[in-house]
Amino acid sequence: KKVVLMLSYPSDEVGNHLISWDALDAKGVDPYKDVLTLERYRELFGDNVHRFTGVDYVKYYSDLIRDCGAEVEVIFANDARAILPYAKNILTCDIHTRERTKRLLKAAGAEAVCGLDEILTSSVNGSGYNEKYGLLGSNKATEDKVKLFPRDCEKFVNAVQKKLVAKTGKLIEVMIYGDGAFKDPIGKIWELADPVVSPAYTAGLSGQPNEVKLKYLADNEFAELCGDELKSAIKEYIRNKDKDLVGNMVSEGTTPRQLTDLIGSLCDLTSGSGDKGTPIVLIQGYFDNYTAE
Template identity: 75%
Template sequence: MERLIGTVSRGIRAPIIREGDDLAAIVVDSVVNALESENIAIGEKDVIAVTEAVLGRAQGNYATVDNVAADMRAKFGTGTVGVIFPILSRNRFSILLRGIAKGADKIVLMLSYPSDEVGNHLMDMDLLDEKGVDPWHDILTEAQFREKFGKVIHPFTGVDYVEYYGNLIREAGAEVEIIFANRATDILKYTKKVLACDIHTRKRTKRLLKAAGAEIVLGLDDLLTAPVDGSGFNPDYGLLGSNKATEERIKLFPRDCQAFVEDVQARMLKRTGKKVEVMVYGDGAFKDPVGKIWELADPVVSPGYTDGLVGQPNEVKLKYLADNQFADLKGDELKAAISDFIRKKDADLVGQMVSQGTTPRRLTDLIGSLCDLTSGSGDKGTPIIYIQGYFDNYAK
């Protein structure tokens, strides 16, 4: 009988991971035991995905607010630092801001508007039109912002982030001035030392600032790239991808992800005789249509993956075939014709009409988004995702 089920994504329960645990062994044991308990056979090209959070925890990749402050002082010295384009997040940025402020004398905090980089809105675009504000040219002071927009409460968190971030900086012992602007170079009216806190646009931001005469330009990816007083670190992403662990401690994005996924793949092959693909995943890359938040606050969806996950899907659009080449067929004859077309499709369909409407994204971004939605971010207790049938198609 033919297989009637396509892609299946399963959350795999695992023990609570602690610093120093052999995570590769835990992953293999958890997957094998879970599949045996449900009488599920392991297949070639199945995918095991592990959330970055438990890998960072197992590695003990932590830093403190004081570590961040020490790195700030070492790299910026004394005086005023412009902190620009941070996201509005208690989990992602607030604890970083405490460390940043603790390592500076004064912070000029420049917030983008009407939203941050990942879609957290301070106000609707329609409200800007109503108030006659041009977000591409107007620089607003905090007083001007309050006069026009009042107290702005985030609909999901109930937090006024302007007030919240200002208080965090003051409590850390630094003076604060808050402005609202969208051109990176606007910060140079206030200081020539700048910390760019944007994630996906950081390279452009730093390039523009340097070209405009900034004296020191760093990003979050330039802090904690090496240990500070014995702290954790990330040589590739620095503070990007970090999360709050406690009020004084940060869990950094994991290191050595490639070695980890290859270790899990090798252990699974030895244990089961099957070569599965393995990846580490963080935030998925998708946008919420109601809250307008783009989920991807990590620097990448996947910081490590095995070779079989390189590339993009190479798929044809079934409805295009049914409505065009095979419009005169139906039933078994249509099924056979489409299946044969799929089996004989070109190795690279880029630019062909038959592939229009398929998803032109990397496999790791697609699969990582599926994993993030499957595991969730709360109390499901499934930091490991097992996916079957992802590389199947209609012809199989």
């Protein structure tokens, strides 16, 4: 058996770099067109390890395939269709671009295309499963086991919210989070290796912020005011703002993202999966604004 492993370069879709853009430029390599063999890759760039983990991922994945009893050939390309001269039966392993990748491969003549999201969508001999995401979002548990992305999450968050209301009398919003959606400016890694930040959340967390840019108001709408007069004017503006500020300059520079992506990122940065463990994160005051007394 033989596996042809195609890796994108200089990084994968979440920013783990095999090599740097500067190294590509120095060698005159065009990642949008050039398909590299392993031999050519090593000739140009040598052995490269991840700056944080110290792992040579090209070697790591090659060894993993060989250890399973298969021959491996490695190529580097960024157009999914570049794999077709080497193989016609394709397992796509990307996360956020998976639907486009499958579509391109099928249209270009692939005989069979399967994504990680299509594996273990139902139980096999008593195994776990995730009907929506399959193997996407899974984590290595042992050398021969993985933990799958959680399922049945909506029932869980709604049940927790119901219990909290019964015990406290307070309506507390609940969400399950995994990877945040932030990008590390040093390592260039986009944290979101899960299919979504939050697989489930209660109704009050739907939507995205509808905020005004305070600095814009202070410098433009109320440039002639200062001190308490400025504070009062801004508070009054916030109280009477439009329900939808999309396209309004006063909202430019705020954060037009889903609330669950923002809050999930906050939670992930707070807890992590290292020494801190992964505790419950209680967030208070998130929806307060400048008008709150």
